[in-house]
Structure formats: structure tokens, C-alpha cells
Amino acid sequence: MALPDKRMTEAEVVSELRSGMTIGIGGWGSRRKPMSLVREILRSDLTDLTVVSYGGPDIGLLCRAGKVRSAVYGFVSLDSIPLDPHFRAARQSGSVEVTELDEGMLLLGLQAAAWRVPFLPTRAGLGSDLPRLMPQFKTVVSPYPGPDGGEPEELLAMPALPLDAALIHMNRADQGGNGQYLNSDLYMDDLMAMAAEKCYMSCEQIIPTEEFPAHGSIHTQRISRLMTTGVVERAGAAHFTECPPDYARDEAFQREYAATAKSDEAWLEFKAKYLDVSEDEYQALTSGGAK
Amino acid sequence: MSTIDAASVTRAEVCCVAVAETFRGDGERLCNPIGTIPMIGGRLAREVFEPYLVMTDGFAAFAANPLPPGADPADAIVEAWNPYSQMFTVLWNGKRHVMMGATQVDRWGNQNIACIGDWHQPRAQLLGFRGAPGNTIHHTTSYWVPAQGPKVFVEAVDVVCGIGYDRARELGPVASRFHEIRRVVSNLGVFDFETENNTMRLRSVHPGVTVDEVVAATGFELVIPSDVPESRLPTDEELRLIREVIDPTGQREREVPNP
Numbered sequence: 001m002a003l004p005d006k007r008m009t010e011a012e013v014v015s016e017l018r019s020g021m022t023i024g025i026g027g028w029g030s031r032r033k034p035m036s037l038v039r040e041i042l043r044s045d046l047t048d049l050t051v052v053s054y055g056g057p058d059i060g061l062l063c064r065a066g067k068v069r070s071a072v073y074g075f076v077s078l079d080s081i082p083l084d085p086h087f088r089a090a091r092q093s094g095s096v097e098v099t100e101l102d103e104g105m106l107l108l109g110l111q112a113a114a115w116r117v118p119f120l121p122t123r124a125g126l127g128s129d130l131p132r133l134m135p136q137f138k139t140v141v142s143p144y145p146g147p148d149g150g151e152p153e154e155l156l157a158m159p160a161l162p163l164d165a166a167l168i169h170m171n172r173a174d175q176g177g178n179g180q181y182l183n184s185d186l187y188m189d190d191l192m193a194m195a196a197e198k199c200y201m202s203c204e205q206i207i208p209t210e211e212f213p214a215h216g217s218i219h220t221q222r223i224s225r226l227m228t229t230g231v232v233e234r235a236g237a238a239h240f241t242e243c244p245p246d247y248a249r250d251e252a253f254q255r256e257y258a259a260t261a262k263s264d265e266a267w268l269e270f271k272a273k274y275l276d277v278s279e280d281e282y283q284a285l286t287s288g289g290a291k
Numbered sequence: 292m293s294t295i296d297a298a299s300v301t302r303a304e305v306c307c308v309a310v311a312e313t314f315r316g317d318g319e320r321l322c323n324p325i326g327t328i329p330m331i332g333g334r335l336a337r338e339v340f341e342p343y344l345v346m347t348d349g350f351a352a353f354a355a356n357p358l359p360p361g362a363d364p365a366d367a368i369v370e371a372w373n374p375y376s377q378m379f380t381v382l383w384n385g386k387r388h389v390m391m392g393a394t395q396v397d398r399w400g401n402q403n404i405a406c407i408g409d410w411h412q413p414r415a416q417l418l419g420f421r422g423a424p425g426n427t428i429h430h431t432t433s434y435w436v437p438a439q440g441p442k443v444f445v446e447a448v449d450v451v452c453g454i455g456y457d458r459a460r461e462l463g464p465v466a467s468r469f470h471e472i473r474r475v476v477s478n479l480g481v482f483d484f485e486t487e488n489n490t491m492r493l494r495s496v497h498p499g500v501t502v503d504e505v506v507a508a509t510g511f512e513l514v515i516p517s518d519v520p521e522s523r524l525p526t527d528e529e530l531r532l533i534r535e536v537i538d539p540t541g542q543r544e545r546e547v548p549n550p
Contacts, residue, residue: 092412092414127466
């Protein structure tokens with residue numbers, strides 16, 4: 001079996017990213033986020049990023065660290081804490097541009113990009129303040145008659161959200177870039193991957209391809225190597241977000257993170273301890289993957 | 292005959308029943324209440340009078356059993372898998388009645404959960420639009436307000452996330468044909484839009500609440516019928532289900548403290 005070897009380190013992934021890029025981040029809220037790649041971006045001199053995400057601490061951290069020019073999101077939640085406090089601070093200080101989407105619109109934008117069509121029609125958003133506040137969203141009139149042969153329907157045309165790069169995290173992967181998720185929900189990780197020019201996938205463990213069935217049914221093998229450019233093996237990569245069945249969310253650490261929005265001193269202390277260190281040191285400090 | 296000691300029934304328990312009543316008649320569709328008392332009320336409706344309702348485990352599955360709020364999804368008896376990507380198909384398909392929260396709601400049923408102040412640089416960032424625009428244009432929606440006051444029931448919401456009847460009317464009958472704001476349930480009473488212009492009406496007051504209290508906690512002119520009924524009390528069986536099966540740890544009392 002001739003499988004490409006797509007193994008990379010976090011640093012190698014981030015060296016392929018550029019300031020100003022549009023980067024999609026997989027997972028959902030504080031669930032199965034590619035946090036070791038996010039932390040590597042925090043360590044880099046990348047800036048001016050547009051971040052597209054069903055957001056959690058990925059957006060919060062990147063905003064707090066001044067990496068974000070623009071955020072495109074369906075929400076920015078820590079699940080057990082309904083709103084990421086660093087993101088809230090960024091919004092209230094006006095330090096980031098935002099495209100605040102209906103959650104379903106975000107799915108359609110990624111799907112349109114994955115299918116390489118300019119938009120997908122939807123009723124979501126019609127009548128709300130969303131297209132009034134974000135006038136980049138246009139409507140489209142159906143070329144077909146409406147219900148019962150009447151007036152054609154006017155729908156919101158959700159534009160494609162093409163990504164320069166996507167970052168996703170899987171429980172298992174092989175060296176060729178096939179990925180397997182073992183929790184109950186893939187989220188939109190497949191769409192993120194296919195909406196992107198390049199998709200970098202971290203995983204808890206790289207295994208031989210033939211061992212996937214020992215970890216989960218065929219239905220869990222949802223990321224194919226057609227979608228991925230690189231694969232990073234890192235136990236604990238998703239810490240402090242949840243990555244079941246490998247580990248639960250580190251709620252104590254998440255509370256500590258959230259509390260650092262209270263003052264610059266608290267943030268700088270957290271940053272010095274957990275972010276200005278190597279990923280190996282971070283993992284040793286938090287024993288992220290061992291919980 | 293009821294053996295209920297009415298005095299022992301808490302405001303939170305009345306709210307659970309009022310929420311359950313919101314789902315009466317829904318038959319076989321996804322009953323998707325968000326929040327502690329909404330979740331208890333939805334499960335109560337299914338246990339007592341709407342047996343074919345479908346409900347989630349709060350994660351990626353439809354669960355057949357009445358899970359307590361915050362239950363481990365491992366305790367679910369799974370009827371079907373419903374990951375997020377599939378959830379959008381369910382909701383755009385329309386077989387769903389969601390009960391969302393509302394930081395602000397107005398007389399037309401417009402709802403705001405996005406932010407307070409100017410959206411471009413809000414005074415207080417809240418949840419964002421989340422699913423509200425897509426929910427309200429595609430299927431039945433109700434709202435839950437655990438602490439009603441004039442800053443919640445407002446003359447005009449700061450951001451229209453979930454669309455109300457005035458916005459639906461502007462879109463016309465075709466675009467808005469799936470729109471229905473069924474009820475608003477608060478800690479003080481129950482509200483609907485069954486009026487000539489679909490402006491909000493006081494449907495019932497919870498026992499111990501006066502109409503004047505509701506009016507004082509509302510920042511716009513409510514439609515108030517000449518005779519406002521009281522929200523009904525739970526039956527013996529409903530009270531047993533709430534207290535022993537669906538919410539044995541009493542989480543409802545933390546969401547709406549007894550006055």
C-alpha cells in the first residue's frame with residue numbers, strides 16, 4: 001500500500017501559513033478543537049488573520065493575542081461558559097471586524113466553497129437584522145415559479161466562504177492524512193477541510209490504516225486524504241477543549257483561561273505560563289492528553 | 292380529585308407546566324426546548340400528553356427517555372443519531388418546535404440574543420444570532436424568559452435575531468409561510484400572539500401574580516383580555532414526574548426561585 005507521508009510538526013504547519021490568510025478552524029465551541037495548532041499560531045508572528053469557526057477558545061485566544069483582523073462565526077462559546085470572555089472584550093472594544101452568522105448560514109458558506117459554487121440559497125436570515133447590519137449579504141430570486149405556480153421566491157444567497165487553510169483535529173489518523181473521529185459528532189470538519197486550499201489535521205494518535213476498524217466503525221472514517229495536506233500527531237492537542245473518548249474538557253483549566261479576561265496582569269501571567277512555552281512544555285504542564 | 296397541596300407547588304413548577312402546554316398538539320415533531328425549565332417542560336409534555344414528541348439528549352442524538360437536565364448523554368436511550376449537520380436539515384425541513392431564550396422580546400415577537408447597544412460595537416456582546424434567524428423563518432418558535440422585566444419585554448429590540456410577526460408580514464405570505472411564534476413563557480405568565488394584528492397578548496398569569504405586576508414588568512402595551520385566567524397547576528402525576536423523574540435535583544428552583 002503506497003500511502004503518502006504527510007506527517008508534520010505544528011511549527012511546520014504554521015510555517016506554511018501567511019499573515020492576512022483566511023483560516024477555518026474545525027470543532028464546535030469548546031469541543032475537539034485543534035488547539036495545539038492554534039497555540040502554534042499564538043507563538044508565531046502571524047497577524048491580520050480572518051478566522052472562520054463554530055467558535056470557542058480558538059477565536060477567544062487569537063483575538064486576545066491580536067492575531068485577528070476579522071472573525072466569521074456562528075457563535076463563540078465555551079459550552080459550560082456561554083460566551084468566550086476574551087471574544088466579548090474584543091467585540092466591545094471594537095478591535096475585530098466580525099461577520100456574525102446564523103449557524104446554518106455558516107454551514108452553507110462552507111458547503112458552497114466545498115462545492116465551488118458562488119452561493120447557496122436559504123431562507124435563514126430573511127427578515128432579521130442580519131442582512132441589514134451586514135449588507136454584503138444579498139438575496140436572489142428563484143428562476144422557478146413559487147408555491148402553487150405563484151410569484152418566484154426571494155431567498156438569501158449565502159456566499160461561499162473559501163478558506164486559504166483549514167485546521168481540524170481528529171482522534172485518529174494515518175500518515176497519509178486519513179482521519180477518524182470517535183466522538184458522536186463530526187461537526188463541520190469535513191466541510192472546513194473541503195472549503196480550504198489546504199487542510200492541516202492534528203490527531204491524538206497516528207495509526208496504521210488497517211487499524212482504523214479496531215477504533216470505530218466505517219462511519220467514523222469521515223476525513224479522507226483527498227481533503228488533507230498534512231497530519232500532526234499530538235496527544236492532548238485539543239486540550240483544554242473536550243476530545244472524547246480520549247479525554248473530557250478540562251473545566252478547571254477553562255475557568256482559569258476565562259478568568260484571565262479580568263485583567264491584563266492575569267492574561268500576561270497565563271500567557272507567560274502556558275503560551276510562551278513550547279507545546280511539549282504545555283503538555284507537560286497540563287498533562288492534556290492524559291486526563 | 293386532585294390531592295395536590297396547591298401551596299406546595301412552586302412558581303418554577305407552574306412554569307414547567309406552562310412550557311409543557313406550549314408543545315400541546317405538536318404530535319410527532321422535534322420538541323427542542325433550550326434552558327433548564329424549558330427542557331423539563333418539554334419532557335413533561337412528552338410523558339403526559341404528547342407521547343410522540345421527539346427530543347434530543349442535548350448533544351448528537353434523539354433520546355427516548357426523560358433525561359434530567361444536564362444528564363450524561365451515555366444515559367440516553369438513542370432513537371436516532373442527529374449530529375449538527377443533520378440538525379440543520381431537520382430544522383430547514385420544518386418538523387421542529389424550538390423554545391429559545393430571549394434577552395429582549397418585543398410586542399411582535401421579535402427576539403434579541405445578539406448584543407445590547409449598537410451591533411457594530413456593542414455595549415454588551417451576547418450570544419450572537421446563533422440559530423434564531425433560521426429557526427423563526429423555518430418552523431414554530433417559542434421563547435422562555437426566566438426573569439421578566441421592562442428591559443426584557445421592550446418596545447423595540449436592539450437587534451432582530453428571531454423575527455416577529457411584523458417582519459414576517461413585510462416578507463409576504465410566501466416567504467413567511469412557515470413562521471409561527473407560538474408562545475412566550477415567563478416567570479410571571481404566559482403570552483401569545485392570537486390577536487388581530489399578532490401583537491402580544493397576556494394569555495394567563497401564574498398563580499400569585501397580578502395583571503398589574505405583569506404590566507409593570509412589560510415595556511410595551513400588552514393586549515390584555517377582560518378576563519385573564521390563571522396558569523394551571525400541575526396535576527398530581529405531573530408534579531410527581533417533575534419532582535421525582537425529570538428534575539430530581541431541583542434545578543428548576545435555581546432558574547426561577549420561588550417568590
